[in-house]
Amino acid sequence: MLKLPIYLDHNATTPMDPRVLEAMIPYFTENFGNAASRNHSFGWHAEEAVDYAREQVAKLIGADPKEIIFTSGATEGDNLAIKGVYEMYASKGNHIITCTTEHKAVLDTCKHLEKLGAEVTYLDVQPDGLIDLKALEAAMKPTTILVAIMYANNEIGVVQPVKEISAIAKKHGALFFTDGVQAVGKIPVDVNADGIDIMAFTAHKMYGPKGVGALYVRRKNPRVKVTAQMDGGGHERGMRSGTLNVPGIVGFGKAAEIARTDMEADTARISKLRDKLENALKQIDESYVNGNPAHRLPHVSNISFKYVEGEGLMMGFNKDIALSSGSACTSASLEPSYVLKALGLGDDLAHSSLRFGLGRYTTEEQIDFTIKAVTDTVLKLREMSPLWEMFKEGVDIDAIQWAHH
């Protein structure tokens, strides 16, 4: 029996793997020690557990355990990386390069630094969502200290050419930071092969607990340091003070281990389901897949269904299926997704988009149900859509003088 509702919003968060929860439980009760308590066994046990998790997390990204700084999540990691580099390398320069489709945690951090005197270049992306490497090369300056480009995008799933980006940054003596939230645990990420200097990622996107993340900070070639953004006990090699979230970190470690061992099998299964879903929905007239299909995460599909509005579309099945829309009809601004707009999509297509994010527990039965529900709703709403009627009659919708409000 198909159990409803179906969760297809795995880019927002993932359910915790039961194996992760099992690993965490003892660290709430019996093994509750503070990992910084050096004088008794409670502290030693906690420290041991944290060290083990640090190894598990490091192994997932090909790093040394000493290069892992535990944080509260990726927003903190993004802030610590960008602000920390800006402060630490102030004598070298003040120029940061990022791109327009970054997560708000990166964009707003950059905007904050602009007020403090940073110069920030926001690279546009190409219509397929990838950055233009020539534009990056052209934007590099002697004062560039940091290139901050995400590994994979949260809305459309496109995977940036990180190897090429890091090579350009290195050539010009800048550090390369990447927000790896959507990529780590889903596709192979190797900090050395990819040339990553700093990377933020988080547990809850890979079937771990919320409230714990990590910042990878390279220790060799080059040795990177970031200025701490919180003052305190000098934990995490002085870069992130605060008592460690031991149960969370233990869970993160277990989630990272499972992600590493199960990645190949998970990806093979999930990408097959994603392709089935996408191919079926592409059969609907005037539906468009957003983002470069060849450079994309295996579990994401972002599709615009022209002439129907995303929120109205979701209402047709949101008691049964949980997913996201690029329409921002609920927000006060009425602005649709800035990521889709950055691809050059008209606001109408951005308003008409749905993001499907599949996961470890997605089944074929759920996908079949979703295909039918989405298709039926799109067709039903088009019967109600004046724009669809005009399109069918050959009216040029773009030529109409719409009254903007």
Add this chain to the structure above:
Amino acid sequence: MAYSDKVIDHYSNPKNVGTLDKASKSVGTGLVGAPECGDVMRLQIQVDEATGIITDAKFKTFGCGSAIASSSLATEWLKGKSVDEAVKIDNMDLVEELNLPPVKIHCSVLAEDAIKSAINDYRKKNGLEELVFEERIH
């Protein structure tokens, strides 16, 4: 955000979806909103020229559930009213009936605009002066 039962009902079983002959002299058509803003409403009225009574009303809407519900309810209210009564339909009546939250009030404003625009289209076709409405800030 949870929708009210009335919004869900209009969305699931919209009343009066369809198209009237916009070339007909007895039909008034209002097309308001913009695709870029995520909502476009087309509302049409069929008027009995002898009595001035709206005998039929149809809509098509591109938009969220609240926009669809606002236009569906508006067509229900229009049927059987005289054109003069229809002018008086206020967006806040729609808000109240559908229990729309503040972020969705613009949907009701759009429906009111669609009604007025349809009435003016009908008046223009029949040699009547267009009514002037206060400019609203959406």
